[in-house]
Amino acid sequence: MALSAQAYRELAAIVGERYISSKQHILAGNRVRTPEIPFDYHSADAILLPGSTEEVAAIVKVCNKYGICFVPFISGTLPDAYANRAGTVLIHLKRMNRILEINEEDRYAVVEPGVRHVQLYPEVRKRGLSYTAASVGPGGSVLANFTSTSGDHHTQYGSSRSNRYLLAVEMVTPEGEIIRTGSLQGGCGWFCPDGPGPSLRSIIKGYFGSHGQLGIITKAAVALDACKGPAEIRTEGVSPHHRVYFDSDLSRVYVFNYDNIQNVCQAMLALGEAEVCSTVQKYFYLPLTLLMSDSANDFWKKWTSGYKEAMSMPLVVHIAAQSVREREYEEKILFDVVRETGGKRLPEELENWWTEHMDYFMVVSRLQSVLRLGGGWMPIKLGADSVQHICDVGESIGEYIYEFTETGKIFDAPENYQIIPMEYGHFAHIELLFMWDRTNPAAMKGVAEFRARSREEDLRRHFHAEDVGCLNPTLLQLGPLYSNCHIWMQKIKESFDPNNVANPML
Numbered sequence: 001m002a003l004s005a006q007a008y009r010e011l012a013a014i015v016g017e018r019y020i021s022s023k024q025h026i027l028a029g030n031r032v033r034t035p036e037i038p039f040d041y042h043s044a045d046a047i048l049l050p051g052s053t054e055e056v057a058a059i060v061k062v063c064n065k066y067g068i069c070f071v072p073f074i075s076g077t078l079p080d081a082y083a084n085r086a087g088t089v090l091i092h093l094k095r096m097n098r099i100l101e102i103n104e105e106d107r108y109a110v111v112e113p114g115v116r117h118v119q120l121y122p123e124v125r126k127r128g129l130s131y132t133a134a135s136v137g138p139g140g141s142v143l144a145n146f147t148s149t150s151g152d153h154h155t156q157y158g159s160s161r162s163n164r165y166l167l168a169v170e171m172v173t174p175e176g177e178i179i180r181t182g183s184l185q186g187g188c189g190w191f192c193p194d195g196p197g198p199s200l201r202s203i204i205k206g207y208f209g210s211h212g213q214l215g216i217i218t219k220a221a222v223a224l225d226a227c228k229g230p231a232e233i234r235t236e237g238v239s240p241h242h243r244v245y246f247d248s249d250l251s252r253v254y255v256f257n258y259d260n261i262q263n264v265c266q267a268m269l270a271l272g273e274a275e276v277c278s279t280v281q282k283y284f285y286l287p288l289t290l291l292m293s294d295s296a297n298d299f300w301k302k303w304t305s306g307y308k309e310a311m312s313m314p315l316v317v318h319i320a321a322q323s324v325r326e327r328e329y330e331e332k333i334l335f336d337v338v339r340e341t342g343g344k345r346l347p348e349e350l351e352n353w354w355t356e357h358m359d360y361f362m363v364v365s366r367l368q369s370v371l372r373l374g375g376g377w378m379p380i381k382l383g384a385d386s387v388q389h390i391c392d393v394g395e396s397i398g399e400y401i402y403e404f405t406e407t408g409k410i411f412d413a414p415e416n417y418q419i420i421p422m423e424y425g426h427f428a429h430i431e432l433l434f435m436w437d438r439t440n441p442a443a444m445k446g447v448a449e450f451r452a453r454s455r456e457e458d459l460r461r462h463f464h465a466e467d468v469g470c471l472n473p474t475l476l477q478l479g480p481l482y483s484n485c486h487i488w489m490q491k492i493k494e495s496f497d498p499n500n501v502a503n504p505m506l
């Protein structure tokens with residue numbers, strides 16, 4: 001369905017002709033572009049680039065008037081950031097890209113949606129502050145991650161995930177009303193998400209974010225932490241072959257390999273109980289080998305010459321202490337725990353890679369090099385529960401993944417999942433990343449089978465292994481595992497969005 005001429009005129013009058021387009025080549029450039037996404041995606045009917053909250057609200061009102069669906073987006077790294085049906089417009093928020101405030105005393109930053117990690121992170125870092133930056137990389141929107149998408153990241157063991165750091169926001173409801181939450185509504189500034197004033201934290205973000213289904217966030221305040229590790233960093237070389245160092249006696253990285261996930265679990269719980277170390281995570285060995293490689297050929301050489309075995313289940317630990325005495329204390333506990341749980345320190349040449357790539361522990365630009373292999377890749381599960389529960393999920397993968405790895409349907413890396421504890425082990429997140437040969441047309445069938453099998457196995461075991469985010473077909477399947485949250489989500493969606501125009505997926 002193309003937009004009616006009248007609807008187009010009304011939308012153009014809001015943003016100006018310069019900031020709206022329905023040209024086919026522009027729309028085609030704003031479709032889901034990852035070939036492995038196994039859904040049918042449409043071109044939008046138009047794309048708009050508003051410059052203010054008032055313009056966003058006016059666009060939303062026109063959409064409601066004509067029954068046009070709308071999808072807000074910034075970097076578009078998620079498939080949910082695109083039109084999934086005819087009769088949809090895209091609202092690209094990249095023009096709204098100002099850092100409005102960095103409050104060093106009360107430790108928060110106020111940003112518009114178009115602010116990327118590459119903009120905000122250096123600004124706060126040079127003030128000795130930091131925040132929970134998702135591994136999406138420097139180009140991702142800070143606001144989208146804190147308000148609307150998942151929010152897990154590699155350093156959440158000693159801190160937490162983005163939902164815990166969201167403060168007051170300004171948003172446009174699915175019907176076009178502008179509202180302000182928490183302390184902002186009471187005229188007290190941005191510092192508090194809950195009051196005085198209305199708290200809509202669970203509506204805006206909940207745990208995983210509602211992917212634009214319950215409104216468009218136009219400004220958000222996010223809490224900042226003190227830097228873990230030195231604020232000063234040293235870089236050498238040119239990207240992607242750059243090195244990033246923390247030259248400090250307060251920072252150390254250690255990596256241990258395990259052969260049993262239950263022992264990793266015990267190590268995570270013991271370290272968390274002692275509240276030592278800044279980052280603790282079981283990382284996945286396939287991306288790790290890719291991170292350590294300079295090319296696809298280099299990857300194959302390393303993978304087949306021992307890296308796979310040497311790093312089959314790596315536990316990555318970063319200590320970022322306030323004093324040398326504290327670092328030594330944490331090291332002592334760490335080595336005791338590793339000895340008791342059967343970990344083996346990685347050979348020096350592998351462990352040293354980390355001290356040369358400390359950007360991994362900040363904005364993870366380093367992570368993007370995992371894509372250089374050029375194959376198809378997909379992260380699944382992405383849920384969270386207790387450390388023990390999530391390690392049991394990890395263990396169960398070995399009961400069905402071999403049917404897929406040994407038949408060549410997916411890449412032969414059966415242990416390729418990461419587990420990241422958060423808040424010193426009060427919770428943990430899992431991501432199972434799998435890759436496949438995308439030059440093989442038959443591979444997509446295997447991919448679909450593997451995704452379905454993973455979900456079936458989790459449902460059968462009552463595992464809280466998958467993320468339950470917005471209202472979509474996956475939520476309908478998983479809802480019964482989570483107190484029928486899909487029914488509540490449907491009711492909330494109907495009351496906030498009676499015309500079902502805000503990024504509908506059902």
Ligand SMILES: Cc1cc2nc3c(=O)[nH]c(=O)nc-3n(C[C@H](O)[C@H](O)[C@H](O)COP(=O)(O)OP(=O)(O)OC[C@H]3O[C@@H](n4cnc5c(N)ncnc54)[C@H](O)[C@@H]3O)c2cc1C
Pocket residue numbers: 071072073074075076077078079080081093113134135136137139140141142143144145146147148149150151152153154210211212213215216217218368503
């Ligand atoms: C290589 C890679 C690694 C990743 N690693 C992580 C990770 O470690 N942790 C993590 O949490 N995520 C990760 N992601 C997922 C995702 O990219 C991020 O969550 C990121 O925050 C999305 O930012 P974006 O600017 O691309 O948002 P977009 O893709 O543009 O939008 C994402 C969703 O949010 C909605 N949305 C965007 N802006 C708004 C707004 N202002 N108001 C309401 N809804 C809005 C969109 O409609 C869409 O549904 C990763 C993605 C990739 C490709």
